[in-house]
Every structure is written in C-alpha cells, then in structure tokens.
Amino acid sequence: MLELQSVSKRFGGLRAVDDVSFQVREGVIKAVIGPNGAGKTTLFNLIAGNLTPTSGQILFQGREIQGMKPHRIAALGMSRTFQNINLFHGMTALESVMVGRHVRSRAGFFAGMFHLPSTWREEREIREKSMELLEMLDIAEYADMEATSLAFGQQRAVEMARALATEPKLLLLDEPAAGLNIYETAEVARLITRIRDMGITVLLVEHDMSLVxxxxxxxxxxxxxxxxxxxxxxxxxxxxxxxxxxxxxxxEVGA
Structure with a gap:
C-alpha cells in the first residue's frame, strides 16, 4: 500500500528524517512511535504531501507521490487527521464532514451555479453519507452544532469522520488519542480497529503505548x-x- 525508500528531510543543518525506509502492507494497522523530536510528524507531513523530501522516494500503491500536492494525494485515496485538531470555524459537525466529500464530488462550477438537478442529487448523497459517518462515530446528535464548540473528544471524532468522508484506502492518524481521557482513548482504539476491519489500511503516530x-x-x-x-x-x-x-x-553502581 505504501513504501518509503531512503526518505530524508533536512531543515538547514538539521536532519529531521534520516534515510528512513519501511512498507505498510494493505489491511494492517501500523504505528510509528518514538520520543519527542524523533521526526514522527515530519514523516507524516512528507507522506501526506505537506512537505517534500530532501531525498528518497515515497510510493503509494506503486506510484511515486513525493512532491505531489496534498489534494492530489487525497484524490488517490490517502487521507489524514492532524496532531492539533484542525476544524473550520462557523461550520456544523455535519458541514465539516461534508467538506471531506469534496474530493469525491463530480459536479463542477457551472453545474453548481445553475443549480442543475444532478447537483442537488449529489448534494443530498453527500449529506446522507456524511450523516452515516457521524452515526458510525456515535456523534450524530451533534450534527447541527458548530464543530469547534464541541468537547475535545467529539471534535476529534468529527475530524476523523471528515477524513473517512474522502473514502480513503490509507488513513493517516496523527496522535488520535492526544488530549483524550481513558474512556475516550478506549473508544478511539475500538474505532481504529473497526476502520481497519472496513478494509482501510491505517498508519498512525501515537504516544499512548497501551493503545499502540x-x-x-x-x-x-x-x-x-x-x-x-x-x-x-x-x-x-x-x-x-x-x-x-x-x-x-x-x-552502573560504583563500589
């Protein structure tokens, strides 16, 4: 599903990622761990297209993606969440998830401008699919509430639903349990396992060793x-x- 070949990233004299190679097989949950400053988030940003490697190759389903823009990588079937929750202010939970469907929408600018029937059908389908994801994550009751006003764990769930709305083949989760309590962390663990069982490959960065x-x-x-x-x-x-x-x-203890 994903392969890194001798990937490095330098920031001036600092080598944040140094000649890293590994593969992610289809259908698995693979974790990247390490102490603070180990280069985990930088590695994620390289894979997702937010950064370009200084050297090395990144292949997604056999296709080189290093240097490719994030939206193009998303269209290929890779989605991500962020270490710091990144939701749009002023949008409801449902609207936030619907944004994730944009990469799979077919209606163009002119179809939307002229309100063609196909546009309305697609909008209805996007809304229905987004509600299904909120229900799957047990947060459908907050669909009409502003996403950024929700509790931290609920915001994390909305962000995960938005990532799933892109219909990814590979889901990158950057510290999904960060800031969550024990109960919420257990729910995240259950959800990640369920996502894998749906046929979605998962690559995650996480500090909670019990979860990992x-x-x-x-x-x-x-x-x-x-x-x-x-x-x-x-x-x-x-x-x-x-x-x-x-x-x-x-x-060593001296004599």
Missing part, C-alpha cells in the same frame, strides 16, 4: 530521525534499543 500495543499489527520506531526498529508489538516491547530510548541506559 493493543491495536497495532506492526510498529516502526524512530529516534533522532532514524528508524531503529520495525517489528510486531511483542518483539518491539522486548527490543533493547527501544527500551533504551524510552527508559535510558542503566547506570
């Missing part, structure tokens, strides 16, 4: 921009290099 270990099929570990490990959760938990970056090296 519970739902991930595979994990990539970054440290200072470099990949130091890639394996199944049980092996990552036992990896000495991973343990060292999270817990630090044992200090």
């Amino acid at each position: 270990m519970d739902i991930s099929d595979e994990i990539v570990v970054l440290s200072f921009g470099q990949k130091i490990a890639e394996d199944v959760p049980s092996a990552i938990q036992q990896n000495p290099e991973v343990i060292k970056i999270y817990l630090g090296e044992d200090e």
Whole structure:
C-alpha cells in the first residue's frame, strides 16, 4: 500500500528524517512511535504531501507521490487527521464532514451555479453519507452544532469522520488519542480497529503505548530521525534499543 525508500528531510543543518525506509502492507494497522523530536510528524507531513523530501522516494500503491500536492494525494485515496485538531470555524459537525466529500464530488462550477438537478442529487448523497459517518462515530446528535464548540473528544471524532468522508484506502492518524481521557482513548482504539476491519489500511503516530500495543499489527520506531526498529508489538516491547530510548541506559553502581 505504501513504501518509503531512503526518505530524508533536512531543515538547514538539521536532519529531521534520516534515510528512513519501511512498507505498510494493505489491511494492517501500523504505528510509528518514538520520543519527542524523533521526526514522527515530519514523516507524516512528507507522506501526506505537506512537505517534500530532501531525498528518497515515497510510493503509494506503486506510484511515486513525493512532491505531489496534498489534494492530489487525497484524490488517490490517502487521507489524514492532524496532531492539533484542525476544524473550520462557523461550520456544523455535519458541514465539516461534508467538506471531506469534496474530493469525491463530480459536479463542477457551472453545474453548481445553475443549480442543475444532478447537483442537488449529489448534494443530498453527500449529506446522507456524511450523516452515516457521524452515526458510525456515535456523534450524530451533534450534527447541527458548530464543530469547534464541541468537547475535545467529539471534535476529534468529527475530524476523523471528515477524513473517512474522502473514502480513503490509507488513513493517516496523527496522535488520535492526544488530549483524550481513558474512556475516550478506549473508544478511539475500538474505532481504529473497526476502520481497519472496513478494509482501510491505517498508519498512525501515537504516544499512548497501551493503545499502540493493543491495536497495532506492526510498529516502526524512530529516534533522532532514524528508524531503529520495525517489528510486531511483542518483539518491539522486548527490543533493547527501544527500551533504551524510552527508559535510558542503566547506570552502573560504583563500589
């Protein structure tokens, strides 16, 4: 589904991502973890088209996408959420999700301007599909409320529904549990698993290790921009290099 080949990103003298390679197989939940400053969000921005790699290749379903604009990547079947919730002010929850359908709409400018019947049918279909997504995420009751006025966990759900509205083949989730309480985090875990079971491949960045270990099929570990490990959760938990970056090296006690 996705392949990174020796991807690097430099900002001046800083190498935020350094020669990172890995694959994401279709139908899995794959997590990218690492301490703060490891390059996780930069890596996501490279994949989604918000940044262009300094070197290396990124392939989505066999097609090179590095340097491609985000809206073009979205049209190919990749969608994302953001570490900091990014909703439009003044829009209801339903309208916010409907925005995500734009990439799949067929009506052009003139059809909309002249209010052709096909435009109205498509608008109705977009509204119905968006409501279905709100219902799936158990937030349909907030459809007519301004999205940015909702509780943090509900806003996160709206953002996820907007990403799903694009009908992605690959969904990028940037810290989906950030700022959520224990109950909300459990709901997010349930939802991500359900999304995978719908046939959508998931790549996520997350700091909540319990969530990562519970739902991930595979994990990539970054440290200072470099990949130091890639394996199944049980092996990552036992990896000495991973343990060292999270817990630090044992200090020797002098005599």
